[in-house]
Amino acid sequence: MTLAKRIIPCLDVENGRVVKGVKFLDIRDAGDPVEVARRYDAAGADEITFLDITASHEGRDTMVHTVERMASEVFIPLTVGGGVRTLEDIRTLLNAGADKVSINSTAVYDPDFVRAAADRFGSQCIVVAIDAKQVSGDGETPRWEVFTHGGRKVTGLDAVAWAVRMADYGAGEILLTSMDQDGTKSGFDLTLTRAITDSIDIPVIASGGVGNLQHLADGVLKGGADAVLAASIFHFGEYSIREAKEYMASQGIEMRL
Amino acid sequence: MTDFRIRIAVIDYGMGNLHSVAKGLEHVAPRAEVVITSNPEEIAEADRVVFPGVGAMRDCMAEIRRGGFDVVVQKAITQKPVLAICVGMQALMSHSEENDGVECLDVFPGSVRHFGKSLSEPDGTRLKVPHMGWNQVHQTIDHPMWRGIDQDERFYFVHSYYVDADSSVTAANCHYGVTFSAALAAGNLFAVQFHPEKSHTAGLQLLKNFVNWRGE
Numbered sequence: 001m002t003l004a005k006r007i008i009p010c011l012d013v014e015n016g017r018v019v020k021g022v023k024f025l026d027i028r029d030a031g032d033p034v035e036v037a038r039r040y041d042a043a044g045a046d047e048i049t050f051l052d053i054t055a056s057h058e059g060r061d062t063m064v065h066t067v068e069r070m071a072s073e074v075f076i077p078l079t080v081g082g083g084v085r086t087l088e089d090i091r092t093l094l095n096a097g098a099d100k101v102s103i104n105s106t107a108v109y110d111p112d113f114v115r116a117a118a119d120r121f122g123s124q125c126i127v128v129a130i131d132a133k134q135v136s137g138d139g140e141t142p143r144w145e146v147f148t149h150g151g152r153k154v155t156g157l158d159a160v161a162w163a164v165r166m167a168d169y170g171a172g173e174i175l176l177t178s179m180d181q182d183g184t185k186s187g188f189d190l191t192l193t194r195a196i197t198d199s200i201d202i203p204v205i206a207s208g209g210v211g212n213l214q215h216l217a218d219g220v221l222k223g224g225a226d227a228v229l230a231a232s233i234f235h236f237g238e239y240s241i242r243e244a245k246e247y248m249a250s251q252g253i254e255m256r257l
Numbered sequence: 258m259t260d261f262r263i264r265i266a267v268i269d270y271g272m273g274n275l276h277s278v279a280k281g282l283e284h285v286a287p288r289a290e291v292v293i294t295s296n297p298e299e300i301a302e303a304d305r306v307v308f309p310g311v312g313a314m315r316d317c318m319a320e321i322r323r324g325g326f327d328v329v330v331q332k333a334i335t336q337k338p339v340l341a342i343c344v345g346m347q348a349l350m351s352h353s354e355e356n357d358g359v360e361c362l363d364v365f366p367g368s369v370r371h372f373g374k375s376l377s378e379p380d381g382t383r384l385k386v387p388h389m390g391w392n393q394v395h396q397t398i399d400h401p402m403w404r405g406i407d408q409d410e411r412f413y414f415v416h417s418y419y420v421d422a423d424s425s426v427t428a429a430n431c432h433y434g435v436t437f438s439a440a441l442a443a444g445n446l447f448a449v450q451f452h453p454e455k456s457h458t459a460g461l462q463l464l465k466n467f468v469n470w471r472g473e
Binding site: 001002003004005006041046068071072073075076077095096097099119121122123124125172173201202203204226227256 | 283383
């Protein structure tokens, strides 16, 4: 008996609609997050992550309804992130049916928020998302810092030290995205992933840069990740979840097949 | 189908998300009436009772005792099928190590223990805590709740504390650094550490079995 590594498709959702497109051939409404989630659920995804990129407050209510609809139809764990600022935000999302809530910028501005959230709701539902970018030059010891706002805002925080602190504050899981690799399709930043997974005792989800199935396997085998998150390779039908799982299993990784 | 007019009460004692488990039950038993309730009378009148729970044990036990749900659950167990989930299962034990030690309901003898820091397998593999994700559930007894579920099927777990119970009440084991009770069974009571409402097809099958189970 061994715990399986997880594959997590991630959807960017704005005003209740999937953005950046999901190009399945045979889906009724590729813009409906619930429809897409159902599809991934049927395909064997281990969890689903919704990233809410809605700016307006009204749009956030739409997200809550989306989560409610999803929880009625899809019976695998759901993480919701984006714009989580208050304990009330967390409570609302959990009550709507989210299993975990991902906190990003708010953790940077107010680290004690993570502690309060874990105390109130339990570490099991508090994910801290870390967007990291390499700041060391060639030939130097690798060093990464935490960025917010999609990599635009510098925080000056060392990414490894930040992960250790967030685990200490009660985060139940770290969602680690390499801003250098995100969108490149050239694989995870494995050095970064390994540096973080070796430093903390809580699970780490590797994110950013997946372009093929070997990248997913490397995230686990070389990066030491407990779960791998990807968007475009699944959304555009380049690979199915099942293909990804079978490939990873063929590399000796324990998977739920 | 036995779910025709069945009423299922999901006990709400103020801790965490009950929406998912209620939706899971509605999904497998569309004709059942599923109520999320803290009303002892409604719980007493229901045909099935679900005792869920998430969060820290001290807060859970405080809310359970404050609302008198300790008495409600103990009474329900003598009368009809009861399904305890996650912290609901842990609350049924004698004692938990969480929050510097909490006395629990003592329905099952045994303790709730922390996985511990530096958890690892004998081969040295480091294990992260919480135990989060899909692990195999090894059934140790025949039980109507296991109907249609494969031996060693994977279910979704998320917990940092595990149940250390006697094998006489254990219905399934799981292994994560240590071997622990993933399910307990006694009379009308069935308890699971994993989340059936988040465990896809196998989880829904277990919820369906609960709806169809008539108890001891």
